[in-house]
Amino acid sequence: MxxxxxxxxxxxxxxxxxxxxxxxxxxxxxxxTAAQKAGLQPxxxxxxxxxxxxxxxxxxxxxxxxxxxxxxxxxxxxxADRSEREGLLARTVDAADKRRxxxxxxxxxxxxxxxxxxxxxRELNELGPRLAKTLKNISRYSHKSAQMEPQ
Amino acid sequence: MxxxxxxxxxxxxxxxxxxxxxxxxxxxxxxxTAAQKAGLQPxxxxxxxxxxxxxxxxxxxxxxxxxxxxxxxxxxxxxADRSEREGLLARTVDAADKRRxxxxxxxxxxxxxxxxxxxxxRELNELGPRLAKTLKNISRYSHKSAQMEPQ
DNA sequence: ATATATATATCGTGACACGATATTTATTAC
DNA sequence: GTAATAAATATCGTGTCACGATATATATAT
Numbered sequence: 001m002x003x004x005x006x007x008x009x010x011x012x013x014x015x016x017x018x019x020x021x022x023x024x025x026x027x028x029x030x031x032x033t034a035a036q037k038a039g040l041q042p043x044x045x046x047x048x049x050x051x052x053x054x055x056x057x058x059x060x061x062x063x064x065x066x067x068x069x070x071x072x073x074x075x076x077x078x079x080a081d082r083s084e085r086e087g088l089l090a091r092t093v094d095a096a097d098k099r100r101x102x103x104x105x106x107x108x109x110x111x112x113x114x115x116x117x118x119x120x121x122r123e124l125n126e127l128g129p130r131l132a133k134t135l136k137n138i139s140r141y142s143h144k145s146a147q148m149e150p151q
Numbered sequence: 152m153x154x155x156x157x158x159x160x161x162x163x164x165x166x167x168x169x170x171x172x173x174x175x176x177x178x179x180x181x182x183x184t185a186a187q188k189a190g191l192q193p194x195x196x197x198x199x200x201x202x203x204x205x206x207x208x209x210x211x212x213x214x215x216x217x218x219x220x221x222x223x224x225x226x227x228x229x230x231a232d233r234s235e236r237e238g239l240l241a242r243t244v245d246a247a248d249k250r251r252x253x254x255x256x257x258x259x260x261x262x263x264x265x266x267x268x269x270x271x272x273r274e275l276n277e278l279g280p281r282l283a284k285t286l287k288n289i290s291r292y293s294h295k296s297a298q299m300e301p302q
Numbered sequence: 303a304t305a306t307a308t309a310t311a312t313c314g315t316g317a318c319a320c321g322a323t324a325t326t327t328a329t330t331a332c
Numbered sequence: 333g334t335a336a337t338a339a340a341t342a343t344c345g346t347g348t349c350a351c352g353a354t355a356t357a358t359a360t361a362t
Contacts, residue, residue, distance in 0.1 A: 017268055
């Protein structure tokens with residue numbers, strides 16, 4: 001802790017941004033691996049999470065999950081196709097607007113997602129504080145002030 | 152702010168994890184878009200960042216960046232190939248161990264990376280606090296305590 | 303009732319990560 | 333000191349997936 005948090009040498013902002021992305025990558029790697037161990041593709045996991053974790057009252061359309069996952073509509077369609085084929089997800093045509101497909105999890109999908117959620121929460125409880133600290137360092141170094149007391 | 156941070160309805164842990172991934176995805180989308188606007192593939196941006204932002208004294212080998220990017224060695228080789236082809240990066244054989252390739256940025260690579268760094272710092276200064284808050288909520292809901300005062 | 307917009311779906315393409323394997327150089331065992 | 337093993341990088345074929353362009357079906361507006 002202290003000055004070693006952002007060692008001297010190269011541009012401290014680049015140094016800290018690199019560290020942040022590394023920590024982020026570690027989390028994503030954990031997440032991808034956990035999903036695959038559970039028998040899900042990482043993106044399928046994300047789809048299930050956005051479906052199950054949507055705010056109350058959300059209309060769970062393809063367009064909604066596409067926006068939440070940062071995907072184009074057609075990519076979300078394909079992801080839902082694959083997930084449906086594997087019995088993780090079900091589509092039903094919206095009775096109120098037959099253009100829409102409503103997504104919901106199957107029991108299998110819920111089960112797998114639930115297991116992953118606990119693991120992710122644990123991992124984030126460990127990683128979170130480190131991420132937060134690195135984020136603070138970024139803000140410190142991006143305001144290009146000479147560094148005062150670390151932390 | 153307050154109770155609305157994690158609305159009622161479905162499992163609040165799933166709800167919060169979904170929110171976290173959405174915020175993360177927003178950042179990544181920003182980052183990918185910024186890189187591409189600057190003429191870089193997102194992964195090339197990450198490679199340059201890990202090269203330029205490595206701690207003083209780091210030996211900048213393929214293996215090093217592979218580990219930092221969470222890639223297999225061969226994927227890092229290919230990424231370095233593409234980046235070298237576009238004049239962002241240079242490889243030199245390590246004189247001390249001729250198996251190793253040492254990576255360094257070209258002037259062009261440094262220039263592009265520098266521009267992106269500022270934009271990213273600004274974006275993270277905005278997004279960081281929200282991420283930190285969501286992370287805290289995850290920790291709150293993963294310890295399955297009944298919720299007390301929000302925040 | 304026709305035109306336009308919206309939601310989802312289909313298809314061909316390209317980027318890229320990976321496993322398996324090869325090649326070169328170091329290191330170790332004897 | 334040479335053979336054997338390890339380590340670092342490179343090459344090649346394959347599969348996944350995200351995308352743009354386009355198509356189809358339903359809703360909305362004029």
